[in-house]
Amino acid sequence: MKNKYTIFWHRRDLRIEDNIGLYHALNSGKKVISLFIFDTEILEKLPENDARVTFIHQELTKINSTLQEYGSSLLVKQGKPKKVFKELIDTFNLAAVYTNHDYEPYATQRDKEVKAFLEENNIKFNTFKDQVIFEKDEIVKNDGDPYVVYTPYSKKWLATLSKENYKSVNCAALYDNFAKESFPPLTLKDIGFKESQIKVAPYSISEDMIDEYENTRNYPAIEGTSKLSPHLRFGTISIRKCVKKGLDSDNQTFLKELIWREFFMQILWHYPETVTNNFKSKYDGIKWRNNEEEFKAWCNGKTGYPIVDAGMRELNESGYMHNRVRMITASFLCKHLLIDWRWGESYFAKKLLDFDLAQNVGNWQWVAGTGCDAAPYFRIFNPTSQIKKYDESYKYIEKWVPEYQKDSYPNKIVAHKFARERCLETYKEGIDN
Structure with missing residues (x-):
């Protein structure tokens, strides 16, 4: 035998x-x-x-x-x-x-x-x-219904947390129990792929990074984030280790981002239809313009709005986009261009190294206003004032859009004031019908 x-x-x-x-x-x-x-x-x-x-x-x-x-x-x-x-x-x-x-x-x-x-x-x-601290029905309301608003979910998450939840397991002590079998490795070529020039950056969960996270995370020109997301996505690091690090800090902002991750994961678990459907069905009546030329300009970082273009070019070249800039580019697509969030979600899914279905769908619906606990539809980022807030010295923009002040840089694809008014009108009409 x-x-x-x-x-x-x-x-x-x-x-x-x-x-x-x-x-x-x-x-x-x-x-x-x-x-x-x-x-x-x-x-x-x-x-x-x-x-x-x-x-x-x-x-x-x-x-x-x-x-x-x-x-x-x-x-x-x-x-x-x-x-x-x-x-x-x-x-x-x-x-x-x-x-x-x-x-x-x-x-x-x-x-x-x-x-x-x-x-x-x-x-x-x-x-x-x-891959999570809490899953499925572990954090639900007292009546057993899932939370669809982040703040009460996060409060219950934190109140439920004990050391047992983030205790690590010592696999290394058991490595001798691996089978003494030798299997030939499969190369990338064997599976029909080639090596990509785009690399995943190493992560940092140093004490300093976590302590300063709240002050640095919104500024794309500085190294103020952990770069953890692809590592959590593929599990090259354990969530328990990350949560323990977050709990060790007096500043809870980093930990709260990890809770957002679990919030969107449980939303997808409870509402799998939201991959393709608006979480809030009252938004189904929005008449998206879905102009293909404008979508192409957005994808290629040629909208004439430097911070939007910088984000899209960063994504296309590196497989990464700073989180603040993700919000700005996504809002621009849905609100300024009135292009369906599903188009943007699909493009990000192809390009992001940290693509995670729950996070991608959750965040796109949040920006579009169609999701659970979403930004209200009348919240429309002004891409120019976002530069003043988050890239005042234009360092990030200069890195990715060096020609932004030259004649070769495209004119704005749409005027902000006009786009804002059009968006408000279209959303209101879509919701009222």
Whole structure:
């Protein structure tokens, strides 16, 4: 009889330390094979030089190097997950598959199918909470309904929090429980991709950064943010470590941003239809203009508004955009150009290294005024006064739009005053009908 193995399936948790599902797998009494699947359902929608695929591949290489120190290696497969598991049960005698919860609509459907298939074959499918502190129904109103406003949600979140919630698990003490198996690595070329020139920046959660976060986070010209978002998205760092750091600071602004992340994740969990539908259906009557030429100008950073253009060019060249500038560019698309938030959400989804469905949809609907706890529709950023507030010395703009004072720079695509009035009228009409 072949040895029985446990598989640990990495998804949004590209690390082998402080990983809840992996910790339970390593404690299962069976030798553990670490698995990652490049899901073709996702890959086939991406360009061959997608920077996120390059980043994932780099992180898998790091995991593999550590596993090799323990006489093991990472099994990397490509295909549709259910099909991959069909092949694996023909190759290995599997007792169980362990993984961590994923909350997006596609992921929950995928896991349902994989679970059903494995259980038909008498293989247990065990999943754990890892990428959030609180999930699903853990933070709800007293009557059991989900919160749809951030402030009461965050208060309940903080009131519920105890040390147990952010206690790390020591996987390293159990690394000898990895299976002594050697698997050939998959190169980017093997999965049909090329290395991207766009790289994910390292994160910083230093004491100084967190303490100063409130004072620095709104200024795109300075290094005042953590650069954590892609690392949280792909799980190269544990949320427990981040929350502990946030709690250690006297200033709670950084921690509150982590709570926003969980707020939007539970909104998506409870309201999966909001991926494509307005959270507030009263906004369904808005008549978006959806001018394709204007959308193209926005995508390419050629609107004639320097801070909007700087943000879009930063996004296109680096896969990153400063959060304050994300709000300004998104507001400009929805309010100044009256282009449907779904167009902008889709463009950000293609470009952002930290693309996370819950955050992207939540923030776009927040800006458009259509989402839960959204900015009121009559709040319309003035892109020029935003420069005075957040890039007064034009350092950020000069970096990304060096020609902004030259003849070659395009004229404003629309006058602010006119766009503001048109927006108010269109929204009011859409809501009243």
